[in-house]
Amino acid sequence: MVEPSAASAEGEPEHLLELQGLSARYGSLVAIREVEMTVDAGEVVTLLGANGAGKSTTLGAIVGLVTKCGGKVRFEGRDISRLSTEAVVASGITLVPEGRRIFANLSVEDNLRLGGATLPAGEYAAARDEVVDLFPLVGNRSRTLAGLLSGGEQQQVAIARALMSRPKLLLLDEPSLGLAPVIVAAVFELIAQLKSRGITMLLVEQNVERAMEIADRAYVLSTGHITMAGDQLSVAEIEDTYLGLTSSRSGDDA
């Protein structure tokens, strides 16, 4: 399935993730149109946009939860557009969904077990140790029902659960949504920590300032289209785009 066009001269894929003209729809409503985007190994890329711009739809389309109606999703050079959600996760992409979506009626430990469900039996303990090292909370409160934790703690469980599968690419969908400002700061510190450990992330956020502090590159979505992209975008011009004050541009090296 690997097409030569997606690979460098050495035969290695040029990008870890590449969206090629990706379109997706809900029923008859096309939510994103011809989205072009790349994420390279070790990078943190942020996808910004106002409410309803199509950010979560893009992530949903990548992992196969939203119906694609055009274009391709390439991961490590392989076309994964037609894979089921389960197969996408098994290939190395994990999504931390919007609103955390932890299993509230299960313990923190059981949430982790499910996160590591695709791991070979021998790797589970090591993956858990790594995750507990990053998030001591999930070790200390392992027997607590996840639904009893605070919003910030639940976000930690959601990210820890996603990391249990040792993903090559972590998709984060609005991790700061619905959290108090002080908790938002803590969540972004955690994301910075993940970045320092070399975890590749595609971060969807509405909090432009926070996202731009942490991201290497940014894309801006407006009504389903990529309208800006680059590594030198200013918060002001991105926010102007939200309001429709700036015309589209693709700048810098993106």
Next chain:
Amino acid sequence: MREVIQQVVNGLSVGSIYALVALGVAIVFSILNLVNFAHGEFITAAGYTMFYLAAGDVPWVLIFPSAIIAGALVAAILERVAFRPLRGAAIATQLLASFAVSFAIENALQLSVGARPKAIDYPSWTQTTLHLGSIDIQWLDITTFVTTMAVLALIMWYLRHTTTGLAMRAAADDFATTRLMGIPANRVVVVAFLISGALAGLAAIFYFGNSPVVSPTSGFDPLLKGFIAAVIGGLGSLPGAVFGGFLLGGLEVAMDATLPAGLTGSIDAFIFALLIIALLFRPSGIFGVKTAFSRV
């Protein structure tokens, strides 16, 4: 006192059957939001399996597991051919499909094996009694209760300690997010149907033990009782389904023992009246809706 103990044993035995059926209904509902009215056909299938194998002089040690396998197999086949293509469709569509499947199977049985009831030649030990002083307890009742308890413990263990069991509990909470864990949705659903069908097969063994006659519509009565039990407990709640089963069985036996002779034929009417009154006060059932596996 003797009478009371015997009625309690009866209640536990009848309640066990309802609990097994209700649990099977609730497992599928908790994951798919599907009230599977074809569940009664799993019971019927197990009944016919026992009838034909017993008529062929197959040893009962093989017939009982065959009945359970038949229930599970029919459930898995229906999931594949009838319910999987409709997954994600409106709840009403799936509900209608389950009715359609139920009627189709009933009619297919009437055409193939005939509408006349067939007597299952149960082994004689099921009719023997254990004498404890002045108390006589049927071995079938003891077996029903003890087996049900053992199976419930086994299911609880499975749901708590295996990955697929955990995934089923998770899917009852949030199906889409369970798939994001890399767990195949089909595996979770098929296992739910297999367990549901196996529970129906087990319930059939005990149900037909008390009334050893199978016909194409045999599964309807236990299904109805199991469904009521599941609603009483809170549709979607597994502990609720088990509790509802025992409560319903206990109520039936208590009414049978205490109502004047002329009214015992109307026990079902009293049960339904009680159900309506109970639901007026607790519309979500005793354990509430969507607590699902929370306390297994």
